[in-house]
Amino acid sequence: MDLDALTGCLTTSACxxxxxxxxxxxxxxxxxxxxxxxxxxxxxxxxxxxxxxxYMFGAYFAMTTYQLSGSFALAMLAxxxxxxxxxxxxxxGFMSRVYGRDVxxxxxxxxxxxxxxxxxxxxxxxxxxxxxxxPSAFQVMPLFIAxxxxxxxxxxxxxxxxxxxLVLGLGLARTRIGKVIRAAAHNPGMVSAxxxxxGLIYGGVFxxxxxxxxxxxxxxxxxxSLTPGMGFSVLIESxxxxxxxxxxxxxxxxxxxxxIGLIRSFGSLGFPLFxxxxxxxxxxxxxxxxxxxxxxxxxx
Amino acid sequence: MSELQAGQGAAxxxxxxxxxxxxxxxxxxxxxxxxxxxPMLTSSKFLLDFVIRCSAYGLFATSLNLLVGYTGLTSFGxxxxxxxxxxxYGLIMQKTGVPIPxxxxxxxxxxxxxxxxxxxxxxxxxxxxxxxxxxxxxxxxHSTILSWVSFTGGDQGLRGGxxxxxxxxxxxxxxxxxxxFSCALLVIGLLLMRQIAQSPFGYTLRMIxxxxxxxxxxxxxxxxxxxxxxxxxxxxxxxxxMIMALFVSGAYPEFAYWTIxxxxxxxxxxxGVTTFLGPMxxxxxxxxxxxxxxxxxxxxxxxxxxxxxxxxxxxxKGLMDFVFEWYAQRRDAARERG
Amino acid sequence: MLEIxxxxxxxxxxxATDNVxxxxxxxxxxxxxxxxxxxxxxxxxxxxxxxRPDAGTIKLDGVDLAGRSPPEIVRHGIxxxxxxxxxxxxxxxxxxxLAAVGADLRRAxxxxxxxxxxxxxxxxxxxxxxxxxxxxxxxxxxxxxxGDQKLLDIALALVLDPKVLLLDEPTAGMGTxxxxxxxxxxxxxxxxxxxTVVFIEHDMDIVFKIAPEIVVLCYGRILAKGTPDxxxxxxxxxxxxxGTEHHAGAHA
Numbered sequence: 001m002d003l004d005a006l007t008g009c010l011t012t013s014a015c016x017x018x019x020x021x022x023x024x025x026x027x028x029x030x031x032x033x034x035x036x037x038x039x040x041x042x043x044x045x046x047x048x049x050x051x052x053x054x055y056m057f058g059a060y061f062a063m064t065t066y067q068l069s070g071s072f073a074l075a076m077l078a079x080x081x082x083x084x085x086x087x088x089x090x091x092x093g094f095m096s097r098v099y100g101r102d103v104x105x106x107x108x109x110x111x112x113x114x115x116x117x118x119x120x121x122x123x124x125x126x127x128x129x130x131x132x133x134x135p136s137a138f139q140v141m142p143l144f145i146a147x148x149x150x151x152x153x154x155x156x157x158x159x160x161x162x163x164x165x166l167v168l169g170l171g172l173a174r175t176r177i178g179k180v181i182r183a184a185a186h187n188p189g190m191v192s193a194x195x196x197x198x199g200l201i202y203g204g205v206f207x208x209x210x211x212x213x214x215x216x217x218x219x220x221x222x223x224x225s226l227t228p229g230m231g232f233s234v235l236i237e238s239x240x241x242x243x244x245x246x247x248x249x250x251x252x253x254x255x256x257x258x259x260i261g262l263i264r265s266f267g268s269l270g271f272p273l274f275x276x277x278x279x280x281x282x283x284x285x286x287x288x289x290x291x292x293x294x295x296x297x298x299x300x
Numbered sequence: 301m302s303e304l305q306a307g308q309g310a311a312x313x314x315x316x317x318x319x320x321x322x323x324x325x326x327x328x329x330x331x332x333x334x335x336x337x338x339p340m341l342t343s344s345k346f347l348l349d350f351v352i353r354c355s356a357y358g359l360f361a362t363s364l365n366l367l368v369g370y371t372g373l374t375s376f377g378x379x380x381x382x383x384x385x386x387x388x389y390g391l392i393m394q395k396t397g398v399p400i401p402x403x404x405x406x407x408x409x410x411x412x413x414x415x416x417x418x419x420x421x422x423x424x425x426x427x428x429x430x431x432x433x434x435x436x437x438x439x440x441x442h443s444t445i446l447s448w449v450s451f452t453g454g455d456q457g458l459r460g461g462x463x464x465x466x467x468x469x470x471x472x473x474x475x476x477x478x479x480x481f482s483c484a485l486l487v488i489g490l491l492l493m494r495q496i497a498q499s500p501f502g503y504t505l506r507m508i509x510x511x512x513x514x515x516x517x518x519x520x521x522x523x524x525x526x527x528x529x530x531x532x533x534x535x536x537x538x539x540x541x542m543i544m545a546l547f548v549s550g551a552y553p554e555f556a557y558w559t560i561x562x563x564x565x566x567x568x569x570x571x572g573v574t575t576f577l578g579p580m581x582x583x584x585x586x587x588x589x590x591x592x593x594x595x596x597x598x599x600x601x602x603x604x605x606x607x608x609x610x611x612x613x614x615x616x617k618g619l620m621d622f623v624f625e626w627y628a629q630r631r632d633a634a635r636e637r638g
Numbered sequence: 639m640l641e642i643x644x645x646x647x648x649x650x651x652x653x654a655t656d657n658v659x660x661x662x663x664x665x666x667x668x669x670x671x672x673x674x675x676x677x678x679x680x681x682x683x684x685x686x687x688x689x690r691p692d693a694g695t696i697k698l699d700g701v702d703l704a705g706r707s708p709p710e711i712v713r714h715g716i717x718x719x720x721x722x723x724x725x726x727x728x729x730x731x732x733x734x735x736l737a738a739v740g741a742d743l744r745r746a747x748x749x750x751x752x753x754x755x756x757x758x759x760x761x762x763x764x765x766x767x768x769x770x771x772x773x774x775x776x777x778x779x780x781x782x783x784x785g786d787q788k789l790l791d792i793a794l795a796l797v798l799d800p801k802v803l804l805l806d807e808p809t810a811g812m813g814t815x816x817x818x819x820x821x822x823x824x825x826x827x828x829x830x831x832x833x834t835v836v837f838i839e840h841d842m843d844i845v846f847k848i849a850p851e852i853v854v855l856c857y858g859r860i861l862a863k864g865t866p867d868x869x870x871x872x873x874x875x876x877x878x879x880x881g882t883e884h885h886a887g888a889h890a
Contacts, residue, residue, distance in 0.1 A: 047428050097613050103427045104374050108569055108612040111562045116605035123599060232558070236439050239432050247429075276443040280436060284421055287433065291425070321752050500748040500755055503729075503737040510726035517686065517724075518741045518794065519712040528747065 006270030017148025019265045025154050027261025028161035032216035034238035034253040035168065036209030042185040042248035043205045046095065049110030051238065052231025053117035054083045054210040058217025059226050060125055063132040072135040079218025080211045087210020091203050114232070121228040132221040157219050164212065165254060172250070181205060185248065240283045246296025255294060320498065328491045335483040339476055348479045354583055355486035356543040361567040361579040362493055363536035368565070369573030370497060371529050372509035374427060376561050377434030380441045381534040383556025384411050385541025387445065390458040390551040399467045407542060408535055415534035423526040435558055442556045457552035462545060472546060482543050489536055494576055496532060505529055569611055572621035639664055640802050640834060645694035647684055654680040656858035662802065667828045668836045669849035677858040678838045679721065682804050686718045687711040698802065717800030721807045723787035727780035731771050731790060734779060735762035735797050742798045765797035768827065785816050796827065805837035809844065817841060821848055846870070
């Protein structure tokens with residue numbers, strides 16, 4: 001434990017800014033993964049245990065696209081769209097066969113794909129750590145905000161995630177498709193009674209959720225090292241985020257993700273050995289005091 | 301209603317109840333004698349090692365079945381107690397040098413404390429939350445092992461060997477002694493778990509699995525019953541971990557990693573949970589599968605994944621479930637003819 | 639004697655049970671009627687502990703049970719059966735009964751003996767005989783007919799030797815003939831066991847025929863209570879309930 005470092009940081013504006021930005025990028029990446037998880041759960045009532053693999057695919061797709069084309073924008077697009085397609089195939093081909101069955105079966109199917117996807121990555125890209133490298137456009141002087149160092153890429157990352165959150169929130173609230181998705185979350189029978197193809201909705205939601213996780217992976221690629229299995233810890237953290245925020249709640253995912261991000265970045269100063277533990281501790285406190293999460297509906 | 305259910309619909313009457321216990325004890329004794337005689341028939345160290353590994357994983361998987369199959373508690377973090385057993389035992393032996401039985405009991409006590417605290421938080425949660433929060437605790441224990449390098453050796457694991465001082469004439473550094481000792485633990489463990497499954501408490505668990513609300517209106521304290529079986533199952537998983545630590549004379553972070561839980565769930569699926577010994581069959585199958593696949597390809601996740609999909613989507617049940625159904629059908633057909 | 643005083647429960651501003659006070663004498667047979675959404679099931683859920691009351695007392699033989707957990711309330715002698723048969727699908731009829739008696743004898747946590755316990759045999763046997771399920775003892779509950787599942791549900795409540803038995807629509811989902819058979823069974827149980835029985839029923843013909851006491855609930859309040867004759871003549875009941883529902887109910 002190193003509480004002096006923590007209080008020292010909290011009283012220095014430079015350190016405060018640096019740690020907050022690093023907390024924000026952790027939080028934003030987690031949000032993109034968690035919001036897909038929570039959306040899929042809300043509509044399909046399954047927890048996509050292989051969601052972390054989509055994050056991993058997003059990162060690898062982005063890296064390869066960037067190496068081949070040199071275009072950062074294309075790399076982000078490849079990360080999101082590529083994983084969305086995998087998500088669609090995964091849902092239509094496999095997950096759709098275990099809806100309404102034991103949770104155990106759903107977990108097993110996802111578990112199988114976690115194993116398969118990790119090995120596919122190992123086959124195609126190799127087992128060693130990879131790095132995409134910072135795109136040249138962002139290899140510029142970092143910004144100094146109140147004495148704190150903030151790499152410009154961090155700002156882009158936070159911006160993209162925020163835009164994604166806004167588009168998603170507004171899309172669900174305002175558009176026709178959004179309304180259908182929300183209706184499907186409440187009452188799947190009613191949607192099919194209205195003559196809307198639920199298979200299409202389910203596939204679409206899975207693709208959307210997968211694509212968001214892929215986008216998160218792509219955004220993370222320049223600042224994280226890539227390795228098979230990199231998705232798993234992200235999955236667990238996103239799950240913790242959804243538990244804290246409340247399953248099925250998008251606002252909950254945002255708040256939960258930011259809280260976890262900040263806990264991680266400031267916790268690493270005060271409790272370097274127990275940073276993960278802090279996160280779990282926080283989850284347990286929320287679970288015990290509010291079992292359905294901060295923004296969850298009563299008795300989900 | 302759950303698709304995976306253990307021990308359903310067996311005929312019964314009171315006098316049976318007593319004789320089944322004798323029958324179980326006799327079967328266990330025969331199994332132990334057969335296993336103990338094995339080293340006389342073969343000198344294959346590989347085969348004996350295989351049986352030791354089966355003991356470790358078999359106890360773990362069968363204890364998981366008490367949760368998944370009998371109680372309907374889908375734990376995805378049961379492997380944490382396997383890891384806890386291995387590390388608890390290894391650390392106690394390395395740091396204190398107490399006799400092996402003392403370390404065993406102490407490890408069980410540690411597991412008991414952990415399982416009680418974690419269970420108290422988890423068992424009140426609904427299905428999917430329960431699965432993931434148990435998984436989260438597993439990851440917490442795993443990451444603690446990784447980061448607390450000075451105590452646990454971090455990602456290198458507990459190295460330098462675990463001392464195995466002889467006790468009561470048993471010398472576990474002798475391979476044959478270790479083998480017999482593991483077999484004994486396996487047989488005793490299975491017998492105890494069988495007793496739990498067939499006890500009145502075992503039927504309380506079945507009631508909770510089938511319909512927890514109704515169980516509470518019959519006067520059962522569902523929370524307490526779930527917590528009890530959670531802790532009991534953890535103790536058996538911990539014994540499995542201790543056997544593993546004895547076998548490899550060390551403990552590694554993989555023992556506490558979530559994939560152990562995943563494998564445990566898969567073993568249950570593979571063998572089927574309709575019968576008490578299904579997980580044991582599953583253990584043997586998975587270990588054979590693992591050994592074969594590992595020899596053939598380095599991508600053993602793909603092969604294992606495809607096998608899991610074959611069972612989960614294709615067959616929709618485990619092997620022993622098939623045998624059980626086939627047997628039930630034949631029995632019914634015979635009854636109709638008679 | 640079951641005494642309920644000022645029992646209240648709201649769901650987000652809607653008063654599902656609104657200051658209900660009622661006495662059920664030992665050995666009485668009472669029907670609870672009322673239009674859909676009158677709060678009948680909520681009333682049962684409050685008494686049995688499935689829901690926690692906002693206010694009020696529920697005294698059985700002087701002991702206040704309000705707000706206690708279902709297992710505690712069951713142990714104090716209030717048993718219940720459900721509208722949709724609530725059973726243990728994978729257990730056989732016999733296992734269900736034996737296990738329930740075991741739970742009642744506080745043997746649910748016993749680890750060192752084998753199931754079934756000898757001391758549970760007689761009571762389980764009696765309950766199966768009483769409900770006419772003895773010849774189906776080896777059948778798993780899931781394979782029973784709808785009617786038998788309802789009987790099993792009642793047997794599950796009865797086998798615990800309750801002082802008060804609450805039956806939530808024992809005839810729900812049954813054809814006319816089956817209904818009468820079921821209600822005859824209920825009446826027979828009441829007469830033989832000498833326990834307090836309270837049941838919810840929609841079929842007015844049945845209610846007026848067999849229930850000596852009737853309670854009418856409407857919007858969570860007691861609209862009327864009394865003998866079938868008194869209820870038939872009660873102007874409030876006719877206005878609020880029978881006038882519209884009776885004829886509609888007769889067709890359903």
